[in-house]
Amino acid sequence: MASLARPALYASRRRRNFIAMGLSMTATAFGLGWLVLILGVLLWEGFSGLSLRVFTEMTPPPGSSGGLLNPIFGSLVLTFLAIIIGTPIGILAGTYMAEYGRHDRLTSVVRFINDILLSAPSIVVGLFIYEVMVYPMGHFSGLAGSVALAVIVMPVVVRTTEDMLNLVPNQLREAAAALGMPRAYIIARVCYRAAKAGMITGVLLAIARISGETAPLLFTALNHQFWSIDLNGPMASLPVVIFQFALSPYKDWQQLAWTGALIITFTVLALSIGARALSARK
């Protein structure tokens, strides 16, 4: 009755609601539109250059054809090493925060700092590693590149490890303790096992995060024109090669950059969807 008593007010409220809800739908379409647009362009531009040669030949000099074998290999090596270095430290730190020091001051400080490192600009990490590794050693190296990536991996792993261990029910720990198991064994045999899926998800997300990282590699691993497995020297990686080739004036290089971009994006998307599927299964 009240609404009928003041029809003008009622209509204007309805109109305002209609406009706001229309805007929110438009915004969603807008957001999804970019995803479709970017992936569409990537498929369109990158797919035409995709062939077996991309995976079997080295990066070419300008004007001739070639593939992306050495940057793909370099990226795999750098990512693998970064995970090997960053994951154990991350898991240990996360374990301390969730198990030994759940309520102490150190944990809350580390959590705060870790969350900041999680979104700190990656180019600053590159500068940091340049200062502590590249400059004292006197040359760019693949090793420095993977340490830089490891610094990015660590906060991701710390965060997921802590979150996942916090989800493990306390009864499990108490039951194990009642059997006389010491703390370290409870953590290793009970808690890690219960939190395994979540922790693997964290590592997958970390891989997804670093496989597209370019900024920290620019002045640590630099780039390499040819096949190189020497970790002590500069090393090619897919993102840096894309950066170099895309900004070059040569058509062949630009085509290879698009193809590389396609490979990276779908690797990253597959990893993050895989991580989601893994964590949703539980």
Place this chain on the structure above:
Amino acid sequence: MEPARRQSVADVALEAGNIAVDAQASRARALSGLRFWDNVYRWLTRCAAIGVLAILGGVIVSLFIGSLPALREFGFSFLTEQRWNPVTEKFGALAPVYGTVVTSFIAMLIAVPVGLMIAVFLTELCPMILRRPIGIAIELLAGIPSIIYGIWGLFVFAPFLQETLQPALITIFGNVPVLSALFEGPPYGIGVLTASLVLAIMVLPFITSISRDVFEAVPPVLKEAAYGIGCTTWEVVRYVVLPYARVGVIGGVMLGLGRALGETMAVTFVIGNAHKISSSIIAPGTTISATIANEFTEAVGELYTSSLIALGLILFVITFFVLAAARYMLLRIERRVG
């Protein structure tokens, strides 16, 4: 028989006693071993946790040491000077700092309303079946590496803007007194505006996913009460959900801002890398991260390198405070919910 048997019983007793002693000793050994490894593990994890702090300290200290030569040479004028001349070795950070702030500001101007509206759609309007897929799709935008945004921005988005949006802006605002200065100059395609738009798309998913989470944390009773007295969906969002979730939303926005400030590759591709401050937002400019990415490997001389590292230090300090504020606000809302 008898004595022998008695002897053997004594033997057996002795043996059993020995075994008991042995067992106790091995038990004690095993226990002390367990205790030892437990302590080792506790210290190992503690050191790793402290290591996280050490990395942050290391970043600050190493950047500070690296930037000392530049800071000593230019002093405070490093922050206030616009010149950037590698030949005469005169450096000032004003142009990149200005570019970083302006691109992030314009990006947030676009991304905040759009991100919030998407979060409203996801929590209030979207049918249940579509919520997860649409949420994941928006989050995938965050997963795309920034170099992909860069290459897409340079080859697809910038030419598109050059032909459509930028000429339109120039003609519309060309005769408006103050605004004409904002849209002055030829449409290059690349420039501050293009970089801001790409940044807006990149931070959108961060704002959306955090806003969605804090919107979902609003107690249903409050919303139901508002709907019960006849509020429209928009009124519920505007007068119940937003005020309740305000702190969390601001935290999410700051987190997005932190990302936008430090974003490197996408901006490097489309900003144009011009070391000057111009009033026009369609003119080329530069940001801190783009300057470092472009010039660091080619920088010769201690002063040049050191100036670039000083830029990195400025960037790190700015993002540190923005991110710390964001975390503090999100922590506050977490406490209220939990």
